[in-house]
Amino acid sequence: MPLDARLNSLGFAKPPAETRVVVAMSGGVDSSVVAAELAGEGYDVVGVTLQLYDHGAALAKKGACCAGRDIHDARRVAEEMGFPHYVLDYENVFRDAVIDEFAESYLAGATPVPCIRCNERVKFRDLLETAKDLDADCMATGHYIQRKMGDAGAELHRAADAARDQSYFLFSTTREQLDYLRFPLGHLPSKAETRALAVKHGLPVADKPDSQDICFVPDGDYARVIEKLRPGAAEPGEIVDPEGRVLGTHRGVIHYTIGQRRGLGIGGLAEPLYVVRLDVDTRRVVVGPKEMLATRTVPVREVNWLGDGGFEDVAEREITVKVRSTRPPAPAILRARPGGLAEVELLSPEQGVSPGQACVFYAPEGSRILGGGWIWRGA
Known part of the structure; x- marks a missing residue:
């Protein structure tokens, strides 16, 4: 048998x-x-x-x-x-x-x-x-993700339904956890x-709608939640261009994200401007043209490696990556660095890459998830 x-x-x-x-x-x-x-x-x-x-x-x-x-x-x-x-x-x-x-x-x-x-x-x-x-x-x-057995043990793979795949949110699952989990x-x-x-099965939740927003921010108003958690967090400041020229004022850096275009309150300009950097120390929101959002090199830390072998053995390899949950994996080069760090070189620049987001690694062919880490400011 x-x-x-x-x-x-x-x-x-x-x-x-x-x-x-x-x-x-x-x-x-x-x-x-x-x-x-x-x-x-x-x-x-x-x-x-x-x-x-x-x-x-x-x-x-x-x-x-x-x-x-x-x-x-x-x-x-x-x-x-x-x-x-x-x-x-x-x-x-x-x-x-x-x-x-x-x-x-x-x-x-x-x-x-x-x-x-x-x-x-x-x-x-x-x-x-x-x-x-x-x-x-x-x-x-x-969760919509697959656990498959490979030559070296349990592997994590994308869901069969690409529209429901949740691999971006599960990249930090460890090998030990994967041994115990089922999807x-x-x-x-x-x-x-x-x-x-x-x-x-006659379940009473058969027609229940899917949850959409972050569970503790059900209305999508992140700034309001943060102000409640950290009173006084939304201090006003200046909106400036890349040369430091003041274009307007804002009501708190927490109301802005990298890549944001709408709601800047600085109309009447010759070209659309986007948030390209948030300077927390000076409470400045830096805006610029869309091309300034293009990123090719992505520094990553807290890497969780699910590929074969140890991450320290990955000198350089071709992969695909997601730098946001809504985009398909894009070709990139992964270079391992000591201390759980990595450098990811995007073969085609991505716009709006932001610190705090995840960078998830995929095999260039097939559905396997190789791990991932967190995007940060360090070089």
Whole structure:
């Protein structure tokens, strides 16, 4: 009998009923379908939902995941499918590990991606350890990404549906975490397939809309959240051109991001201007023509390497990279540097590359994710 014929769908050589899997349930349709499918296959499913906000206040926040409405929805799915469900209070952990850094990064002139830090520091660290404490064989999530077995072990690959692929937000998943994680939705061709499975199981969240914004900024107003977290953070200053000539005033650097064009309040100019740099120390917003946004060399730190061998062995190699979640991978050259640093040379310049964003590495052919790191100002 071939080895794979002895394995269940999660990769274990034992019956599903003897395989315990913790499912991270956000209350949305994706994780609910994962839990329902696994329960339907006969696995020993345990649902866990993280409470990241005050339960009462969160009920009024539309579009916020891990809030009161979502906890209720996750509990309903667990009750209807007949498996245990636990709610864990992670408010303090989430604030310390994600929200505070988000605020500090914006105050430093960066453009952070808190969803990556949440996966890295909360879901795939603390929650994963909780799953192990519950004697689970693995933890499953509703992320659209694929885990495939290669010659050297588990590999991370992009989702089959490019429109739903979440690899940009999961590049910091470590090899050890990848051994324990499962992503049952990554092979599906479209979100329509997921909703069809939700209907098949009669789930109450089958028609629930997807969350859109950062969960703790459900209205998209980052600056308002930062001002609430850091009173007095929005100090006014000058808008200047690259030579330092004053073109206008602004109401706080936190209201601006690299590449921004609209809302600058400096009309009547001969050509459109874009935010090209944020000088936090002098409280200046520097604007210039679009060509000043073009970036070819991207310094990266805190590299998480998922390719073969050690990252220190990567002297130079051809890859493709994403420097923002909404763009397809573009050809680049990766050069490893000591101390978890790297230099990425983009073969075609990208516009609006900003410190605080992620730079994710992909194999030039196929779907494999090789890791990634964080864009920073250093050379």
